[in-house]
Amino acid sequence: MSQTLTSPEGLSRTRVRIDYDRLLNTIGAWTLALLWAAPLLYAIWTAFHPAAYEANFDLFAPITLENFEKAWAAAPFARYFLNTTLLVTMILIGQFVLCTLAAYAFARFTFPGSNFLFALVLLQLLVMPDILIVENYKMIRTLGLIDTIAAIGLPYMASGFGIFLLRQTFKTIPMELDEAARVEGASPLGVLWRVYVPLAKPTYLAYGLVSVSHHWNNFLWPLIITNSVETRPVTVGLSIFAAIDSGVEWSVINAATLMTSGPLLIAFLLFQRQFVQSFMRAGIK
Amino acid sequence: MTKRLQWVYGWLLLFPAMVMLMAFTHYPALTTVFNSFFSTPRGRREAKFVGLRNYETLINDPTFWKVLTNNLWYALATIPASIFLSLLMALWVNDRLKGRSLVRMSFFAPTVLPLIAVANIWLFFYTPGFGLIDQIRMGFFGLPQNSWLGSQDTVLICMMVVTIWKEAGFFMIFYLAALQTIPPSLREAAAIEGASRTTFFWRVTFPLLMPTTLFVSINAVINSFRMVDHIFTMTGGGPDNASSLLLFYIYEVAFKFWDTAYAATLTVVLLALLSLIALGQFFFMDRKVHYR
Numbered sequence: 288m289s290q291t292l293t294s295p296e297g298l299s300r301t302r303v304r305i306d307y308d309r310l311l312n313t314i315g316a317w318t319l320a321l322l323w324a325a326p327l328l329y330a331i332w333t334a335f336h337p338a339a340y341e342a343n344f345d346l347f348a349p350i351t352l353e354n355f356e357k358a359w360a361a362a363p364f365a366r367y368f369l370n371t372t373l374l375v376t377m378i379l380i381g382q383f384v385l386c387t388l389a390a391y392a393f394a395r396f397t398f399p400g401s402n403f404l405f406a407l408v409l410l411q412l413l414v415m416p417d418i419l420i421v422e423n424y425k426m427i428r429t430l431g432l433i434d435t436i437a438a439i440g441l442p443y444m445a446s447g448f449g450i451f452l453l454r455q456t457f458k459t460i461p462m463e464l465d466e467a468a469r470v471e472g473a474s475p476l477g478v479l480w481r482v483y484v485p486l487a488k489p490t491y492l493a494y495g496l497v498s499v500s501h502h503w504n505n506f507l508w509p510l511i512i513t514n515s516v517e518t519r520p521v522t523v524g525l526s527i528f529a530a531i532d533s534g535v536e537w538s539v540i541n542a543a544t545l546m547t548s549g550p551l552l553i554a555f556l557l558f559q560r561q562f563v564q565s566f567m568r569a570g571i572k
Numbered sequence: 573m574t575k576r577l578q579w580v581y582g583w584l585l586l587f588p589a590m591v592m593l594m595a596f597t598h599y600p601a602l603t604t605v606f607n608s609f610f611s612t613p614r615g616r617r618e619a620k621f622v623g624l625r626n627y628e629t630l631i632n633d634p635t636f637w638k639v640l641t642n643n644l645w646y647a648l649a650t651i652p653a654s655i656f657l658s659l660l661m662a663l664w665v666n667d668r669l670k671g672r673s674l675v676r677m678s679f680f681a682p683t684v685l686p687l688i689a690v691a692n693i694w695l696f697f698y699t700p701g702f703g704l705i706d707q708i709r710m711g712f713f714g715l716p717q718n719s720w721l722g723s724q725d726t727v728l729i730c731m732m733v734v735t736i737w738k739e740a741g742f743f744m745i746f747y748l749a750a751l752q753t754i755p756p757s758l759r760e761a762a763a764i765e766g767a768s769r770t771t772f773f774w775r776v777t778f779p780l781l782m783p784t785t786l787f788v789s790i791n792a793v794i795n796s797f798r799m800v801d802h803i804f805t806m807t808g809g810g811p812d813n814a815s816s817l818l819l820f821y822i823y824e825v826a827f828k829f830w831d832t833a834y835a836a837t838l839t840v841v842l843l844a845l846l847s848l849i850a851l852g853q854f855f856f857m858d859r860k861v862h863y864r
Contacts, residue, residue, distance in 0.1 A: 308769070312664060312667065312669070313669055313670055315664070316661075316664040316665075316669055316675050317671070317675065319657075319660075319661070319664075319679075320674070320675040320678040320679060321678070323678045323679055323681070323682065323737065323741070324678040324681065326682075326690060326693045326694060326697065326737070327681055327682075327685070327690075327693075329693060329696075329697075329704065330693045384588075385588050385589040385592060386589065388585045388586070388588060388589060389585065389586050389588075389589035389590070391585055392581070392582045392583075392585035392586040393586075396578050396579075396581055396582035396585070397575075397578055397582070398578060398579040398581075398582030398583055399579065401582065404586060404590065407590075407593065407594075407598065408589075408593065410597070410598070411593060411597050413794065413846055413847065414597060414601055414843060414846070414847075415597075415794070415798065416596050416597060416600075417798050417819075418797070418798065418819065418839065418842060418843070418846075419596075419597070419600040419601060419604060419839065420822065420823065420826065420827075421604065421822065421826045421832055421835045421836055421839060422599075422600030422601075422603050422604050422607070422836070422839075423596055423600050424826070424827075425600075425603075425832070426595065426596065426599070426600060441592070441596065442596035442597075444592050445588075445589040445590070445591075445592035445593040445596070447593070447597075450589060475581055475585075500683075500684050503686065504684075504685070504686035504687065504688075506686065506687065506688045506801040506804070507800065507801060507819075507823065510804075511823070511827055521686075522686050522688045522689070522801075525686075525688060525689055525692075526688050526804060526805060529692055529805065530805075537696050540692050541692065541693065541696075544689040544690070544692045544693060547686060547689050548684070548685045548686055548689050548690075551684045551685070552681070552684065552685065555680075555681070555684045556677075559673070559677055
């Protein structure tokens with residue numbers, strides 16, 4: 288390569304080789320991308336065309352919204368969406384409050400047992416509530432909360448991941464800012480609210496996006512704990528819709544599938560850059 | 573602030589989160605172990621201490637062994653495959669590539685879609701005769717139709733494909749983040765020294781990515797025991813438990829057969845397996861991880 292910097296023949300030879308290399312890489316990347324997008328593209332195709340075009344890819348097939356109308360009418364999706372929205376909002380608020388307080392304690396206070404308690408928090412990254420379905424069901428039954436939206440959210444409120452993430456962020460905030468606010472007479476909670484929370488906004492955004500998309504998509508726990516239309520989130524609603532009516536057309540099921548993923552998908556398309564960056568930020572440890 | 577006041581504030585701030593964490597993670601984990609030594613309470617009959625009887629049942633339960641084997645194969649296939657693909661995706665997307673953002677979007681999209689919803693789409697892909705895969709097989713290659721999800725030989729592989737498709741794009745993000753922290757001066761230096769792209773990757777990029785690989789592989793391990801949503805829609809664990817995984821079996825035992833003590837015993841196995849693998853991975857990988 289050092290030759291190529293000086294000799295013109297070397298330069299052109301390298302360029303030809305690199306272009307060849309790049310071409311292969313581009314083809315590879317695009318092939319994989321196409322494969323990866325295929326299920327979604329296919330779902331969009333069937334959802335917007337009449338059932339006759341399910342496996343018949345005619346470029347001039349008529350476009351219709353009939354499948355969405357059918358799906359919407361066949362199950363109480365409006366109620367499911369309301370439930371999911373309530374659920375996701377509730378979890379997000381709960382997580383923000385609980386994790387902020389705990390992260391603040393771990394980041395800026397020295398007290399006996401803090402290391403041990405932090406280890407307990409980290410343990411949740413491995414042993415998630417998702418796995419402890421049997422005992423958590425008993426716990427919710429003891430609390431008398433079976434078949435409520437609160438019951439779906441409760442096990443996820445104190446999130447080990449959230450506490451860890453916010454603690455890391457709080458630790459990077461200079462002590463001088465903290466001290467300056469205290470000199471002006473702010474209480475510890477006042478400092479948290481006026482100094483730490485505003486400076487950690489990007490982390491909140493990142494964690495919020497991860498949390499919302501995770502709980503919007505969650506299925507197993509809500510399936511166990513809910514058994515009525517008034518509490519079911521969209522994921523459980525969709526699974527019941529697709530299972531009961533085994534005679535339902537694929538195009539209608541796909542329309543329902545798109546509908547349930549729709550809000551997240553649209554948000555993702557609009558805020559793609561922020562989304563990817565948020566996930567990246569959340570992943571940096 | 574006095575030392576004593578620091579203590580009080582620390583504990584008070586921590587209190588609400590700790591109560592919730594204990595109530596839904598630590599306490600249930602402990603009672604899981606505890607209940608695995610008791611019988612399932614039924615009607616008026618209370619749970620009574622049975623010692624290791626649940627574990628005897630477990631050892632003699634062919635379904636348990638089948639499900640465990642399935643899950644190990646499932647882990648063994650999905651973990652390396654999704655890590656390899658995610659690294660490849662990240663390298664491509666990090667490079668100057670035509671239509672990079674579109675490619676990145678396509679890789680990442682499965683991450684934001686509910687697994688239970690996309691399982692419907694995959695279900696159609698696998699439908700014998702009528703589904704997309706068979707249409708291509710029959711149309712282009714003249715092969716006979718195949719019941720992908722109906723055969724014990726192929727059903728687990730079909731589920732693995734869905735899992736890899738779902739999680740690779742998610743792991744790509746972490747690699748992408750790590751790749752962007754590698755200073756460009758390293759690449760320039762390597763180019764001056766005459767290192768090829770392959771050498772550069774194996775000698776510089778790959779070792780620097782080791783912490784990310786550790787993080788991603790722990791996540792992949794956890795996922796391989798946790799991602800069971802698509803089984804509900806696609807196979808229900810069948811045929812003959814060929815596509816059932818440990819967590820799905822726990823769900824069936826607990827909420828279909830209502831044998832909660834045996835479900836707790838199965839959960840103990842899952843917990844033991846998770847901690848064992850995580851510990852092993854940590855110690856094994858730790859020596860190879862290059863920390864800056």
